[in-house]
Amino acid sequence: MKSAVETLNPTRVRLTVEVPFEELKPSLDAAYKKINQQVTVPGFRKGKLPARIIDQRFGRGAVLEEAVNDALPKFYTEAVNEGELSVLGQPEIDITEFNDGEQLKFTAEVDVRPTLEIPDYSGIEVTVDAVEVSDEDVEKSLEQLRDRFASTTEVERAAAEGDVVVVDLEASVDGEVLEDGVAKGVSYTIGSGQLLDGIDEAVTGLEAGGSATFESELKGGSAAGRTAQIKVDVTSVQARELPELDDEFAQMASEFDTLEELRADSRKRLERMKEYDQATQAQEKVLDKLIEIVEVPIPEKLLEDEINTRKHNLEHHQFPALGLDWASYLEREGKTQEEYDAEVAEQATKGIKTQFILDELVSKEQLSVNQEELTEHLMRRAASSGMSPDQFAQAVVEGGQVPMLVGEVARGKALAHVVEAAKVVDTEGNEVDLSDDEEDETGETVEASSEESGSEAEAAPAEDEAGEKA
Structure with a gap:
């Protein structure tokens, strides 16, 4: 096999490959064997068809096509390795010359990694943000920790922002309740924005036993992306109580004493x-x-x-x-x-x-x-x-x-x-x-x-x- 590499541009080459016919013999033998296993001819046991019968029945051209398809990847890979190419993606193969008994010629165009010149990078300078932690940052962090240890107490009053409401939800589209649109006993903190758009306005001001309806675009489920009518029933209103920020809290929330x-x-x-x-x-x-x-x-x-x-x-x-x-x-x-x-x-x-x-x-x-x-x-x-x-x-x-x-x-x-x-x-x-x-x-x-x-x-x-x- 002979191969040559032509550089088309910094990221693409064309390989020209010439393969003597005798180097196709292993692929020809494999083609005859493969066809032998796939066909049945009366008078012959399966897998025992002579090559001349296969040529007569199915045509020498079919055998040659099968052989070339089998051989091309191998010869292409050999050409890539011979040219020491770092190829990217798949090649575009074009058979330029092939007749029975004569050499196979083909070209393969393929992308390659470009050759890069890395200049001196020791002079690179960059400026980044300074590490600054303010007292406000620390207090905000403590408030977030405090929020995680909040407790709730059921109250008999209208729900307000920051309260936890327990609700039953029912979603309908075009007047029909969705099979996956019913949920009961859902706990939701008003103002958290973690449920449905519009629910904050709907439940604010409701007491336990109160109901409201609102429209909201569904984010998931069978009707994702559609606007649904949501019925919400409030079954409980709970006030959140934050622990005092003191030594006792530190002992409860961490391994520290103060x-x-x-x-x-x-x-x-x-x-x-x-x-x-x-x-x-x-x-x-x-x-x-x-x-x-x-x-x-x-x-x-x-x-x-x-x-x-x-x-x-x-x-x-x-x-x-x-x-x-x-x-x-x-x-x-x-x-x-x-x-x-x-x-x-x-x-x-x-x-x-x-x-x-x-x-x-x-x-x-x-x-x-x-x-x-x-x-x-x-x-x-x-x-x-x-x-x-x-x-x-x-x-x-x-x-x-x-x-x-x-x-x-x-x-x-x-x-x-x-x-x-x-x-x-x-x-x-x-x-x-x-x-x-x-x-x-x-x-x-x-x-x-x-x-x-x-x-x-x-x-x-x-x-x-x-x-x-x-």
Whole structure:
């Protein structure tokens, strides 16, 4: 087999491949065997048809077609490996010459990873928010904790904001009660906004035994997205009582003996959270700067596929759960279709550039991933997916996604390497040291950038589609 590579542009090549007819013999033998197993001819046992009978009955052309379809993926893969190409997506195969007994000639056009020049990134400078925790922040945190330990007492008066009402609900559309539109004994805190639009106004001022009706758009269920008439019956009104903010509360709500100890711990916890946010902000800004200084050609087909994948996931996975369609979604987001398309294209482009640049850095800096790093990343991904580590690991292995996870960790390490070399200061001019958090946070930053676009610019298996293109 002979092959040659022609560069069409920085992200696409054309392979020209010539295969001597004798190298097709294994595929011809396999074609005869396959046809033998599929057909029955009177006078011959199944699987024992001579090749000449198959040629007479079904035509030599059918055998040759089957052989070529079997052989193309193998020869395409050999040509890719010979050319040391990092291919993306599926090739466009065109058989340019083939006759019985003569050599097979074909071309394959395919996207490839562009060759990138990474300039000196040690001069990158970014400014991030300073870590500031005010007394008001601490008090707000304590109030939230206090709210979690609130108790309720049934009262005989009209319901008001902040009260808990126990209600029975009945939803109707076009005068008919929905089968899944009846709920009894539902507890709801007025003003929380956690149930149906319009219910706050409907129940405010009602006492136990009171009823009201209102209209609301249903967010889920059989009539999701439709406007329903809601009948609400209040069966109980309960006043919420907050515990006193004192040492006794501190002992009840925490491991501390005094309120001042709890207050000090709340301040430390808020500082850690703001430091986490600061680190994430630094990594995002460094990544943006890195993308600015590296020229990255984008394969058009890859970008098109990323955009279409994002739209497909939104339309077919998120819309049904939310009871939305394109019109209602765009209205909710306050965007036109053109604005949405531009935003998705920008996100997809950033995701692809991020992966190309960081993968190039992984190679340039010779970064590797050890088992401990992979396990830690797997644990984080499992936690964010709501699965146990064992379940997530099994799903990853069964789905053949281990290389994808390794890539995420390696790209995280590459970004950490760049962040370490960058100068990061806060808005008060203080230099920020991220050395303790870099590798933990950067993996999540890279992952978020990729998920934003749905991008996973990995080379597709070379053999998947080459045969089908014949």
